[in-house]
Amino acid sequence: MTDLLRPNRxxxxxxxxxxxxxxxxxxxxxxxxxxxxxxxxxxxGFGAVKLVDVMLAIDxxxxxxxxxxxxxxxxxxRGTLYCPPIARRHILAILLLGSGLMLGAFRxxxxxxxxxxxxxYPLFALLPVMILLSxxxxxxxxxxxxxxxxxxxxFSIGGALFGGELATRGRAxxxxxxxxxxxxxxxxxxxLIMLIGRGRSRRVQIMLWGIAGxxxxxxxxxxxxxxxxxxxAIFVLYGIxxxxxxxxxxxxxxxxxxxxxxGALTIQPKASDTTEVAALQRLxxxxxxxxxxxxxxxxxxxxxxxxxxxxxxxxxxxxxxDTHNVFLTVLVTGGIVALAGLVLALLPxxxxxxxISVGAFRSRTTRELYLYSLVVFGxxxxxxxxxxxxxxxxxxxxxxxxxxxxxxxxxEVTVSESASASTGSQDGADSPERPTxx
Numbered sequence: 357m358t359d360l361l362r363p364n365r366x367x368x369x370x371x372x373x374x375x376x377x378x379x380x381x382x383x384x385x386x387x388x389x390x391x392x393x394x395x396x397x398x399x400x401g402f403g404a405v406k407l408v409d410v411m412l413a414i415d416x417x418x419x420x421x422x423x424x425x426x427x428x429x430x431x432x433x434r435g436t437l438y439c440p441p442i443a444r445r446h447i448l449a450i451l452l453l454g455s456g457l458m459l460g461a462f463r464x465x466x467x468x469x470x471x472x473x474x475x476x477y478p479l480f481a482l483l484p485v486m487i488l489l490s491x492x493x494x495x496x497x498x499x500x501x502x503x504x505x506x507x508x509x510x511f512s513i514g515g516a517l518f519g520g521e522l523a524t525r526g527r528a529x530x531x532x533x534x535x536x537x538x539x540x541x542x543x544x545x546x547x548l549i550m551l552i553g554r555g556r557s558r559r560v561q562i563m564l565w566g567i568a569g570x571x572x573x574x575x576x577x578x579x580x581x582x583x584x585x586x587x588x589a590i591f592v593l594y595g596i597x598x599x600x601x602x603x604x605x606x607x608x609x610x611x612x613x614x615x616x617x618x619g620a621l622t623i624q625p626k627a628s629d630t631t632e633v634a635a636l637q638r639l640x641x642x643x644x645x646x647x648x649x650x651x652x653x654x655x656x657x658x659x660x661x662x663x664x665x666x667x668x669x670x671x672x673x674x675x676x677x678d679t680h681n682v683f684l685t686v687l688v689t690g691g692i693v694a695l696a697g698l699v700l701a702l703l704p705x706x707x708x709x710x711x712i713s714v715g716a717f718r719s720r721t722t723r724e725l726y727l728y729s730l731v732v733f734g735x736x737x738x739x740x741x742x743x744x745x746x747x748x749x750x751x752x753x754x755x756x757x758x759x760x761x762x763x764x765x766x767x768e769v770t771v772s773e774s775a776s777a778s779t780g781s782q783d784g785a786d787s788p789e790r791p792t793x794x
Contacts, residue, residue, distance in 0.1 A: 556564070
């Protein structure tokens, strides 16, 4: 614990400049990854998800204004972006906006449980802001926030296994009001854990990797496929950015964590639960049926939901997962990671295809960035009224291409900037401007 409270031993070449604050791209990647990947794909109902999409698009615009406004130029250090101070009014605006939108998302009677589930959305939208604020404070505060998130994960897992509800639909709810809270808490803890581990001793890093593995187990138990997807993407991009040598070991690490932490799997026939029976009854009567009911019936007809995966955890605790949940978790995570690998492999060719987004973060003006932000905002508004799930994943892949390009060091740009700075251009385009403050 004493090692954890010591300052990080960061390479001097990665140090932030004295004038202003600089955030490494991996922190911006983690911030946008949580906001873009996890929350839009989570939600208790389609009406809530639509407003979540719109809210996150607005959050994206806020991030754009905060981080790449006029005067917030690229600093001299390679791979860093200048971060102006965050005013309290910005945080208050995000809080009011998120709370107002999410409280109006549910049109049915707001019971206690529904109200708590409604309040989770602005909380999830604010978690990246909390992580961002923790980067501007001391190491101890950052550590306390990470420990709080990990403690929330442990608390949720314990409640789900020992004192809470083992949902018949195959998702552990436990002491939380919604299964996504467990997955979101664990997903938000992962980037902070990796940030705290930078420059630590090998013993502390091993301990932190163990905690990260426990968070991955919590993601798996929660059944939150979107949170699991976001966590895997964070790991992949973090490895590309700073830990390239861990890429080849990453599948083995995940496999060891899951095998050692889970123990054994059993497969047994599954009877239809009350939710599925009610869905079939509504479909047969054609009264009050929804798309969700049709999806449940389709799962029953194709046999994916005919079996249960019984997970025997260490200590003899038994937990059931619906077969289709396991399949979807594996397929969605594996598919997006595979698409991420394809995007990274094709980055030289994709560079021109996404020239607006990539050029915006490298240009000396912000006009292209605002143009890109408007495109993203319009796209988010459009998909918020479209129930096609592939559109959401397509948006995630585009965001992944952008963030992966940001995380990869570009030697040519750095060399040209340094050469131009050394020769001293007459127009002063390459000389860093004085950073502005709020």
